[in-house]
Amino acid sequence: MLLAFVVVWTIPTVGLLVSSIRDKDQLAVSGWWTALTPSVSTGASRVGLPADAVHENGKYVIRGNLLGSDTNKTVQSFGTTNADVSAAQAGASLPMRDGGTITVETSGEYQWVSDTPFTHTAGPRIYYTAGIAPRFTLENYASVINANGIGRAFINSFTVTVPSTIIPILIAAFAAYALAWMRFPGRGWIVALVVGLLVVPLQMSLIPLLRLYNGVATTFGTESKTYLGIWLAHTAFGLPLAIYLLRNYMAGLPKEIMESARMDGASHFKIFTTMVLPLSFPALASFSIFQFLWVWNDLLVALVFLGAQDDKLVLTGKLVNLLGSRGDKWEILTAGAFITMIVPLLVFFSLQRYFVRGLLAGSVK
Amino acid sequence: MEQIVGAILTVLIGVAGCVVYFWGTNWLLDRFLATNQSMTGEVVTRRDYLRSQVRPWLFLAPALVFLTVYLIYPVFETARLSLFDSQGINFVGFSNYLWAFRDSTFLQSVFNNIIWLLIVPAASTFFGLVIAVLADRLWWGNIAKSLIFMPMAISFVGASVIWKFIYDYRGPGQEQIGLLNAIVTGFGLPPQAWITIPFWNSIFLMVILIWIQTGFAMVILSAALRGIPEETLEAARIDGANDFQIFYGIMIPQIWGTIVVVWTTITITVLKVFDIVLAMTNGQWDTQVLANLMFDWMFRGSDFGRGSTIAVIIMLAVTPIMVWNIRRANAEEGTR
Numbered sequence: 001m002l003l004a005f006v007v008v009w010t011i012p013t014v015g016l017l018v019s020s021i022r023d024k025d026q027l028a029v030s031g032w033w034t035a036l037t038p039s040v041s042t043g044a045s046r047v048g049l050p051a052d053a054v055h056e057n058g059k060y061v062i063r064g065n066l067l068g069s070d071t072n073k074t075v076q077s078f079g080t081t082n083a084d085v086s087a088a089q090a091g092a093s094l095p096m097r098d099g100g101t102i103t104v105e106t107s108g109e110y111q112w113v114s115d116t117p118f119t120h121t122a123g124p125r126i127y128y129t130a131g132i133a134p135r136f137t138l139e140n141y142a143s144v145i146n147a148n149g150i151g152r153a154f155i156n157s158f159t160v161t162v163p164s165t166i167i168p169i170l171i172a173a174f175a176a177y178a179l180a181w182m183r184f185p186g187r188g189w190i191v192a193l194v195v196g197l198l199v200v201p202l203q204m205s206l207i208p209l210l211r212l213y214n215g216v217a218t219t220f221g222t223e224s225k226t227y228l229g230i231w232l233a234h235t236a237f238g239l240p241l242a243i244y245l246l247r248n249y250m251a252g253l254p255k256e257i258m259e260s261a262r263m264d265g266a267s268h269f270k271i272f273t274t275m276v277l278p279l280s281f282p283a284l285a286s287f288s289i290f291q292f293l294w295v296w297n298d299l300l301v302a303l304v305f306l307g308a309q310d311d312k313l314v315l316t317g318k319l320v321n322l323l324g325s326r327g328d329k330w331e332i333l334t335a336g337a338f339i340t341m342i343v344p345l346l347v348f349f350s351l352q353r354y355f356v357r358g359l360l361a362g363s364v365k
Numbered sequence: 366m367e368q369i370v371g372a373i374l375t376v377l378i379g380v381a382g383c384v385v386y387f388w389g390t391n392w393l394l395d396r397f398l399a400t401n402q403s404m405t406g407e408v409v410t411r412r413d414y415l416r417s418q419v420r421p422w423l424f425l426a427p428a429l430v431f432l433t434v435y436l437i438y439p440v441f442e443t444a445r446l447s448l449f450d451s452q453g454i455n456f457v458g459f460s461n462y463l464w465a466f467r468d469s470t471f472l473q474s475v476f477n478n479i480i481w482l483l484i485v486p487a488a489s490t491f492f493g494l495v496i497a498v499l500a501d502r503l504w505w506g507n508i509a510k511s512l513i514f515m516p517m518a519i520s521f522v523g524a525s526v527i528w529k530f531i532y533d534y535r536g537p538g539q540e541q542i543g544l545l546n547a548i549v550t551g552f553g554l555p556p557q558a559w560i561t562i563p564f565w566n567s568i569f570l571m572v573i574l575i576w577i578q579t580g581f582a583m584v585i586l587s588a589a590l591r592g593i594p595e596e597t598l599e600a601a602r603i604d605g606a607n608d609f610q611i612f613y614g615i616m617i618p619q620i621w622g623t624i625v626v627v628w629t630t631i632t633i634t635v636l637k638v639f640d641i642v643l644a645m646t647n648g649q650w651d652t653q654v655l656a657n658l659m660f661d662w663m664f665r666g667s668d669f670g671r672g673s674t675i676a677v678i679i680m681l682a683v684t685p686i687m688v689w690n691i692r693r694a695n696a697e698e699g700t701r
Contacts, residue, residue, distance in 0.1 A: 002506075162376055203639075209435065
């Protein structure tokens with residue numbers, strides 16, 4: 001039962017991964033679950049002219065290879081007309097309309113033998129079905145990275161993500177400490193405000209902020225869509241959750257330590273930097289993973305505050321563009337999608353413990 | 366390269382700025398409101414008091430500024446803009462709202478959103494709970510949980526590509542490369558263009574979000590299940606309760622609070638989600654949802670008034686959850 005769930009939940013991703021390393025011609029004609037079995041295609045090629053014939057043991061023979069130099073394919077069956085592609089299995093012989101018989105091997109080598117000299121003017125066509133051996137390749141990745149600007153988008157994503165992860169943590173940690181351990185009027189109100197802001201939909205902020213950014217940009221004569229703008233936006237949008245998580249964590253730290261430090265005359269600033277910050281490392285780590293994944297996977301904020309021009313697109317935006325323009329090119333899409341997933345998956349699998357801890361700190365106590 | 370250097374530089378400046386702010390203001394505070402032996406007791410007390418009153422605000426100031434500018438001000442500004450025309454210049458009263466409730470796409474989006482809200486949180490929580498219970502005492506339970514949790518790390522767009530591939534459609538007679546159609550044709554049925562079938566296509570989009578969110582529900586619910594005291598379960602077993610009775614009679618009531626939290630969190634996610642619809646259908650074939658419709662009006666229609674109106678309606682939908690959240694937090698605060 002559980003196994004069924006695991007299979008259903010894993011198969012979509014596995015399918016994408018397998019598809020992304022398959023040969024693009026195979027990807028287009030067969031499902032990824034057939035990746036290990038040969039796929040079948042049909043083809044035709046002309047056999048040689050009388051001039052190619054050699055005379056041996058009293059017979060006239062034309063030799064050649066139907067598949068040319070394509071060593072990846074194997075002939076399964078062949079025929080002399082389009083309608084009858086499987087008239088004979090590979091290795092067997094068929095009579096030719098122009099006289100004699102032809103034998104085709106699985107390798108594509110053919111041998112047309114006749115008792116009388118050949119007289120045809122155009123080489124007749126031989127139709128065949130060929131199995132294509134499964135082939136795995138990184139070509140899809142190479143072409144996506146080089147030709148489609150994914151490399152650039154990858155760097156853009158990093159440029160957006162790293163500052164947007166570090167800055168909110170610092171700001172939130174100070175605020176969380178104040179809310180957890182300092183006594184001052186209005187504290188309850190601020191906590192309630194933070195909790196309330198947890199659920200404010202992002203959509204609410206977009207139009208006013210866009211107008212605000214445009215206003216600031218016009219005043220200073222600069223561009224409105226900058227990295228600084230998106231960093232600040234991500235910082236702000238991450239803050240409610242960061243403050244909430246960190247405050248819950250810090251409030252759970254042992255009271256005795258704080259009190260004895262206060263007795264010894266340590267200021268709040270000193271307690272925070274020398275004791276609380278190091279003790280809060282697990283919470284800080286889990287929030288940074290959270291924020292990192294969130295910013296990396298974000299599409300909306302990036303589209304709005306960084307714009308949709310090609311040079312500033314982040315990975316998710318790039319992928320949406322590919323979906324629009326290359327919706328039928330699965331080799332590009334699968335490889336592109338996997339590139340956008342690599343970093344979060346690495347972060348996820350290496351730091352899963354902290355990530356889970358962060359989730360738990362915020363939701364159950 | 367230039368970009369990378371720029372990014373590193375800005376990170377350093379940003380971080381340094383934060384450090385300078387916090388350290389600097391605290392230093393200034395200690396300096397200007399310092400106390401020493403030469404002062405009388407009254408002055409010392411007053412200065413101590415002032416310091417303790419000012420310092421929390423120094424700690425909080427940057428966070429409060431951010432929250433105000435990026436979250437609180439926009440709520441009011443959006444509400445105001447929803448009463449104005451497309452450029453936010455002329456006051457038009459409630460005509461944007463009247464437009465919304467007469468617009469068939471808007472009504473379609475509301476309808477779809479309601480279906481999303483009914484199905485996604487329920488299904489995610491249900492699957493999450495079932496998996497959490499199943500995986501609880503198995504030796505490979507943790508591996509299974511990791512794999513089911515994994516989609517949480519993938520972006521909605523990435524997940525959309527994954528599922529678009531599964532729903533892929535080729536005409537009858539051709540070999541299907543989409544898994545779902547391969548299964549359907551395997552049973553001898555005709556292949557379907559899944560994402561164009563009205564109504565059902567919304568369900569197929571919801572499957573993607575359920576696939577992503579189940580892991581979240583599972584992790585939190587399984588932690589809650591661990592929190593049930595072993596004696597309670599033991600006592601039930603001794604009284605002769607079977608597994609189902611234990612599940613419904615003991616486990617569910619014990620973790621009910623957590624189930625509600627998970628449900629709520631996923632509900633909020635559903636209201637905000639727009640990437641999946643944008644990437645899969647962009648609202649065609651009657652799959653439009655409010656969040657994507659708003660994005661449409663904002664950028665393709667460049668109509669701030671209508672965009673804001675839709676944002677306000679989304680906000681109104683989360684307000685009950687917000688109030689409930691705050692109440693719960695306040696109640697916890699009281700017991701602390």
